[in-house]
Amino acid sequence: GENVEQHPSTLSVQEGDSAVIKCTYSDSASNYFPWYKQELGKRPQLIIDIRSNVGEKKDQRIAVTLNKTAKHFSLHITETQPEDSAVYFCAASAEYGNKLVFGAGTILRVKS
Amino acid sequence: DAGVIQSPRHEVTEMGQEVTLRCKPISGHNSLFWYRQTMMRGLELLIYFNNNVPIDDSGMPEDRFSAKMPNASFSTLKIQPSEPRDSAVYFCASRHPGAGWAYNEQFFGPGTRLTVL
Numbered sequence: 001g002e003n004v005e006q007h008p009s010t011l012s013v014q015e016g017d018s019a020v021i022k023c024t025y026s027d028s029a030s031n032y033f034p035w036y037k038q039e040l041g042k043r044p045q046l047i048i049d050i051r052s053n054v055g056e057k058k059d060q061r062i063a064v065t066l067n068k069t070a071k072h073f074s075l076h077i078t079e080t081q082p083e084d085s086a087v088y089f090c091a092a093s094a095e096y097g098n099k100l101v102f103g104a105g106t107i108l109r110v111k112s
Numbered sequence: 113d114a115g116v117i118q119s120p121r122h123e124v125t126e127m128g129q130e131v132t133l134r135c136k137p138i139s140g141h142n143s144l145f146w147y148r149q150t151m152m153r154g155l156e157l158l159i160y161f162n163n164n165v166p167i168d169d170s171g172m173p174e175d176r177f178s179a180k181m182p183n184a185s186f187s188t189l190k191i192q193p194s195e196p197r198d199s200a201v202y203f204c205a206s207r208h209p210g211a212g213w214a215y216n217e218q219f220f221g222p223g224t225r226l227t228v229l
Contacts (some may be wrong), residue, residue, distance in 0.1 A: 032216055043203065043220040044155070051216075081142055089155060097216030098143060098205060102155040 002027040006103025009059050013080050015112045023090035023103050024072040030092040033073050034100070038087045042066060047088075048075070080110045116221035118204050135223045136185055137206030145205040145218060146179055146189050149168045155203075161187065168173045201225050206217040 003026040013019050028098075034049035050057045050064045050073065057064050061080075066073040077084055087107050091100040117136040125131055137144050145160040159169040164181045172179070176195070181187040191198055205218040 034216070034218075043222050045220070046217045049216060093216075097218065098160060098162075099157060100145075100218065101157070104154045 001109045002030060002092055002094065002099075002101040002102050004090060004103040006090050008104060008106060009104065010107045010109070011084060012111060015080060015082060015110055017080055018024075019075075019077045019084070019108055019110075020082050021075045021088055021090070021108070023074070023092075024070075025092040025101075026071065027092070027094050028068075028071065029094040032093040032097050033064070034061075034091050034093075034097070035075050036089045036091065036102075038089065038105075044089060050093050065083045072091060077108075080108075082110050084108060085110045116185045116204055116206050116219055118202075118221040118224050119186070120224060121222060122225045122227075124229065125194055127195055128193045129228075130190065131194045131198075131228075133189040133202050133226070133228060134206030135187045135189070135221060137187070137204070138208075138219055139185070140208065141206035141219070142184065142209040143218075144187050145207070146187070147203040147205065147220075148200045149203060149223070157176035157211075179181050191226075194226075196228045198217060199226055199228050 006023045017022045031052040036044035037047045047104040050066050061078050087105045089105050090103040093100045119134045138181045142163050144223045147160040149155045158171045161181045201223045203223045204221045207218050208215040
């Protein structure tokens with residue numbers, strides 16, 4: 001089955017700097033790659049997603065890139081703000097969003 | 113829309129007791145997912161339903177766990193008997209039936225924090 005690895009496990013950045021979180025997946029059939037943000041004590045919420053026929057997608061300060069050949073995808077957050085502090089999870093699905101396999105998560109701390 | 117609703121929000125029980133977690137998906141969604149979140153194992157998919165039918169239960173840890181979806185607006189996850197290692201946050205999520213890529217998002221409920229003593 002699918003296996004998703006996520007790095008780093010923790011990331012501290014200064015406010016205003018950029019943050020990059022990377023994930024790799026094992027199943028070449030995976031076609032959908034969402035990123036979820038989970039604040040402390042809250043539910044995971046989708047922040048951006050990308051499908052397999054797109055190499056990059058951007059939404060304001062966040063962007064995701066996908067390299068199908070290398071089977072890795074990354075989340076980029078620019079101009080980080082304290083409210084970006086949370087746990088970020090990548091995921092992959094070979095079933096158009098049904099069976100999501102999540103990475104272990106990255107704790108992002110933005111220091112002001 | 114109220115979003116995905118889960119109850120109870122917190123449950124504390126003793127080892128050996130039966131625990132039932134409940135979920136009401138977003139109206140009109142036809143896919144429902146049960147996840148378990150722990151520090152050690154992260155966010156794991158336990159089981160998911162499409163149109164009230166269980167599609168994949170390969171993530172259910174053992175026979176002590178069972179899930180049902182008797183209708184489109186209600187699902188339960190039952191643990192009998194419960195054990196301390198079942199302590200976790202259990203999330204329910206639902207997804208719209210639309211076929212396009214715009215409908216891939218899973219919407220999570222607030223979770224149930226289960227503590228088994």
